[in-house]
Amino acid sequence: MDHLVEKTIGQEKIFSGKVIDVYVEDVLLPNGQTSKREIVKHPGAVAVLAVTDEEKIVLVRQYRKALDRVLVEIPAGKLEKGEEPIATARRELEEETGYACKVMRPLHSFYTSPGFADELVHVFLAEQLVKKNEEQALDEDEFVDVLEVTLDEALQLIERKEIYDAKTIYAIQYWQLKKALGDLK
Known part of the structure; x- marks a missing residue:
């Protein structure tokens, strides 16, 4: 596994729309700390x-x-x-x-x-x-x-x-x- 990968440890959908969905993800960083990521999911x-x-x-x-x-x-x-x-x-x-x-x-x-x-x-x-x-x-x-x-x-x-x-x-x-x-x- 690449040493830069962030592992998702939690996820919450905060918006579901006609074109996009928005999630807030809790991630485990490569250094062992945690952080939040706001992610827009789009069908392409x-x-x-x-x-x-x-x-x-x-x-x-x-x-x-x-x-x-x-x-x-x-x-x-x-x-x-x-x-x-x-x-x-x-x-x-x-x-x-x-x-x-x-x-x-x-x-x-x-x-x-x-x-x-x-x-x-x-x-x-x-x-x-x-x-x-x-x-x-x-x-x-x-x-x-x-x-x-x-x-x-x-x-x-x-x-x-x-x-x-x-x-x-x-x-x-x-x-x-x-x-x-x-x-x-």
């Missing part, structure tokens, strides 16, 4: 870097209450119980943008905030897009605008802090690197 999520045949990145613009502002992001959404990440990615892409894709492949997965949350985001690349619906099939409490931008325009959105979240910046920088290396398939 997907994010989709969707690129049209014209090499435009499909983005959504939406209000984020936690930040009290509108952000521009790649399409994303929460995993449903028992749903495979690639199925969630396909569903979220179509619901939020009206696009389906012929090619969907995983890029990478990452933890958003491992200091207090277990949320794991799976990032996918969607290519050979097909416009299926002129209207989005959004959740009843979801309102988004769809944008299609070039890589340069996306980089400008990052500079202006309209794109300001890690998953979207990661995806755009991935695309930028792939283009610079001439490694686009």
